Amino acid sequence: MPAQDRTGGYDRHAYEPFAVTVDLAVLTVRDGVLHVLLVERGQEPHIGRWALPGGFLLPHESAETAARRELAEETGLADVAGPHLEQLRTYSDPGRDPRMRVVSVAFTALLPDAPEPRGGGDAAQARWLPYGAPGPLAFDHDRILADAHDRVGAQLEYRSVATAFCPPEFTLGELQQVYETVWDTALDRPNFRRKVLATHGFVEPVPGAARLTGGRGKPAALYRAGTATTLHPPLLRPSREGRPA
Amino acid sequence: MPAQDRTGGYDRHAYEPFAVTVDLAVLTVRDGVLHVLLVERGQEPHIGRWALPGGFLLPHESAETAARRELAEETGLADVAGPHLEQLRTYSDPGRDPRMRVVSVAFTALLPDAPEPRGGGDAAQARWLPYGAPGPLAFDHDRILADAHDRVGAQLEYRSVATAFCPPEFTLGELQQVYETVWDTALDRPNFRRKVLATHGFVEPVPGAARLTGGRGKPAALYRAGTATTLHPPLLRPSREGRPA
DNA sequence: CCAAAAGTGTTTTTTTTACACCCATGG
DNA sequence: CCATGGGTGTAAAAAAAACACTTTTGG
Numbered sequence: 001m002p003a004q005d006r007t008g009g010y011d012r013h014a015y016e017p018f019a020v021t022v023d024l025a026v027l028t029v030r031d032g033v034l035h036v037l038l039v040e041r042g043q044e045p046h047i048g049r050w051a052l053p054g055g056f057l058l059p060h061e062s063a064e065t066a067a068r069r070e071l072a073e074e075t076g077l078a079d080v081a082g083p084h085l086e087q088l089r090t091y092s093d094p095g096r097d098p099r100m101r102v103v104s105v106a107f108t109a110l111l112p113d114a115p116e117p118r119g120g121g122d123a124a125q126a127r128w129l130p131y132g133a134p135g136p137l138a139f140d141h142d143r144i145l146a147d148a149h150d151r152v153g154a155q156l157e158y159r160s161v162a163t164a165f166c167p168p169e170f171t172l173g174e175l176q177q178v179y180e181t182v183w184d185t186a187l188d189r190p191n192f193r194r195k196v197l198a199t200h201g202f203v204e205p206v207p208g209a210a211r212l213t214g215g216r217g218k219p220a221a222l223y224r225a226g227t228a229t230t231l232h233p234p235l236l237r238p239s240r241e242g243r244p245a
Numbered sequence: 246m247p248a249q250d251r252t253g254g255y256d257r258h259a260y261e262p263f264a265v266t267v268d269l270a271v272l273t274v275r276d277g278v279l280h281v282l283l284v285e286r287g288q289e290p291h292i293g294r295w296a297l298p299g300g301f302l303l304p305h306e307s308a309e310t311a312a313r314r315e316l317a318e319e320t321g322l323a324d325v326a327g328p329h330l331e332q333l334r335t336y337s338d339p340g341r342d343p344r345m346r347v348v349s350v351a352f353t354a355l356l357p358d359a360p361e362p363r364g365g366g367d368a369a370q371a372r373w374l375p376y377g378a379p380g381p382l383a384f385d386h387d388r389i390l391a392d393a394h395d396r397v398g399a400q401l402e403y404r405s406v407a408t409a410f411c412p413p414e415f416t417l418g419e420l421q422q423v424y425e426t427v428w429d430t431a432l433d434r435p436n437f438r439r440k441v442l443a444t445h446g447f448v449e450p451v452p453g454a455a456r457l458t459g460g461r462g463k464p465a466a467l468y469r470a471g472t473a474t475t476l477h478p479p480l481l482r483p484s485r486e487g488r489p490a
Numbered sequence: 491c492c493a494a495a496a497g498t499g500t501t502t503t504t505t506t507t508a509c510a511c512c513c514a515t516g517g
Numbered sequence: 518c519c520a521t522g523g524g525t526g527t528a529a530a531a532a533a534a535a536c537a538c539t540t541t542t543g544g
Contacts, residue, residue: 017262018302020337020348057263059346063337090335090350092265092308101304103265103348105335158399173523190525191507210523217522218514232484233505239477418496436534438497455496462495463541478532 022067023054023106023141024074025088025148027131029165029181030114034131036145037074037117045098046138052145053126054104063087063105071109074126076118084110084164088148096140108148110164153182158234160202163225169206171220172196173213183237195235201228267312268299268351268386269319270333270393272376274410274426275359279376281390282319282362290343291383297390298371299349308332308350316354319371321363329355329409333393341385353393355409398427403479405447408470414451416465417441418458428482440480446473 026037038050053074057066067085071077088106096102117126131149136142155161156179163170165178176192179185196202203223210219271282283295298319302311312330316322333351341347362371376394381387400406401424408415410423421437424430441447448468455464 018265018348020263020265057337057348060339062339063335063348087334089332090308092302092350094305094307103263103302103308103350105337105348154403158402171523188508189523190509193524195506212515212522214522216516216520218524220523234479234481236479416496433534433536434496435498435536440533457495457542459495461493461543463497465496 019100019102020057020063021054021102021104022057022063022070023052023091023104023144024067024071024109025052025106025145026071026075026109026111027148027152027165028111028114028128029178030128032177032181034149034181035114035128036131037126038129038134038137039074039126041138049136049138050129050134050141051138052106052141063107067105067107067109074117075111075115077115083112084161088144088151091140091144093140106144106148108152110152110161112165112167149182153237156182157236158231160225160228160231163203166225169209169211169222169224171211171213171222172203173220175203175223179235185238187238199228199231199233199235201226202231264345264347265302265308266299266347266349267302267308267315268297268336268349268389269312269316269354270297270351270390271316271320271354271356272393272397272410273356273359273373274423275373277422277426279394279426280359280373281376282371283374283379283382284319284371286383294381294383295374295379295386296383297351297386308352312350312352312354319362320356320360322360328357329406333389333396336385336389338385351389351393353397355397355406357410357412394427398482401427402481403476405470405473405476408448411470414454414456414467414469416456416458416467417448418465420448420468424480430483432483444473444476444478444480446471447476 024037028035028037037053039053041047041049041051053070055066055070055073057063061069064085064087068082071083071085077083086108088108090103090105092103094101096104114128116128131145137145152161162175162178166174172193173189175196176187176189179192180187204226206222206224209222211222212219269282273280273282282298284298286292286294286296298315300311300315300318302308306314309330309332313327316328316330322328331353333353335348335350337348339346341349359373361373376390382390397406407420407423411419417438418434420441421432421434424437425432449471451467451469454467456467457464
């Protein structure tokens with residue numbers, strides 16, 4: 001809620017000030033492996049550990065604006081439309097930063113392929129690392145990253161976010177690889193194709209265009225992201241009911 | 246992210262302080278109508294308008310703790326387990342409060358039936374109002390409330406949140422009414438019943454218990470919320486493809 | 491006996507799955 | 518001509534939808 005009190009007048013001392021930051025879980029799929037953009041910490045606490053990129057909100061920025069700015073600084077991307085960026089949740093446990101009270105708004109960003117980040121300025125150099133590879137991250141970033149992965153996995157079912165992992169023009173094989181990578185499941189190609197094409201507004205064909213993938217095989221038709229944001233019907237993840245633990 | 250900088254040392258002036266609050270979208274279903282818990286504002290800005298309940302974070306509180314405390318204060322409930330409470334998203338546009346910079350973490354709370362709120366202390370009296378009935382709310386609360394409604398509607402499909410609208414023991418008819426109210430759609434009773442019972446962990450029967458609903462008709466068997474948090478398979482909302490706008 | 495609400499059964503339709511098969515390309 | 522990846526067809530199985538019908542209660 002905006003500033004408000006229940007005792008009558010407006011009281012400037014009714015609140016405590018907090019530092020507000022954004023954290024970014026930036027994901028991409030590279031050769032069938034999920035990668036995360038991480039920064040190595042240069043000072044205590046957690047010096048030498050990997051951390052999610054992020055930074056403070058400037059006085060007149062919304063969290064969304066700050067997240068997009070940080071993303072541009074960290075990756076060196078000057079994208080016009082910009083990558084897919086979405087709020088994940090806010091982490092506010094006292095003690096999540098030992099130095100001070102910090103409330104952090106976490107975002108998930110999805111990027112096509114993996115342009116190696118060019119340090120865009122004063123920012124510490126960020127690097128793509130395979131998801132799960134770097135040991136424990138700094139602060140509560142393991143938790144944030146796990147939440148981001150869960151959320152993206154769930155969103156693939158009913159939102160058209162998978163195309164955010166793909167370049168502007170992509171093949172259905174590439175789209176399928178996104179699903180298989182994030183879900184860590186193999187999918188039946190004919191059935192995947194049919195579902196995607198039946199889900200209207202998900203993808204639209206680029207007439208006549210085709211591209212060879214992997215150097216061999218029949219060139220694949222190209223598609224662009226459609227206008228839909230939600231998938232009707234959804235593309236449900238295969239159930240893992242009778243599966244070995 | 247926790248406090249961090251890119252320029253070397255730790256700089257206490259690298260950030261601006263913000264006021265951090267929580268806002269609550271508290272929902273219940275009463276007689277087949279969705280109701281929201283609202284507070285009438287007693288001072289400027291937006292004096293006399295309805296607003297979502299909420300308040301400031303205390304220095305050593307997480308947003309979740311603050312939300313639960315505010316909910317208890319506002320409703321007078323002293324629930325042990327407490328109602329279903331879940332983070333919605335964070336609203337941080339500069340200018341959302343004309344007086345100062347306020348970042349607000351919004352929550353959705355779901356309650357069974359509608360205990361009329363008893364003012365639990367110094368809090369302004371809160372009231373249940375039908376969803377959509379009160380004109381424009383204060384600040385950006387219309388947006389927050391709409392987001393909450395969207396989210397809950399979507400969650401009914403793949404999460405077991407519907408039981409949070411029901412008392413500890415409920416009939417399948419009551420559960421169905423939750424779906425019908427939030428989705429604003431009629432559902433086929435036999436099919437609904439089958440789906441709910443097939444979704445394992447959603448509900449479990451209370452052996453031998455039954456209750457008369459509406460004074461007439463066959464007494465309905467009672468159920469409790471199951472242990473599942475996600476629904477397998479999901480209970481998909483009927484598609485509105487060929488529907489009149 | 492009637493109305494109302496719960497609960498069961500069954501047929502039809504649609505969707506999903508599994509898998510066989512054909513196509514186009516590079517080496 | 519074979520390996521590789523793209524693309525189509527189809528029959529069997531499963532799931533969803535539609536709707537008739539039975540049960541149990543209060544009046």
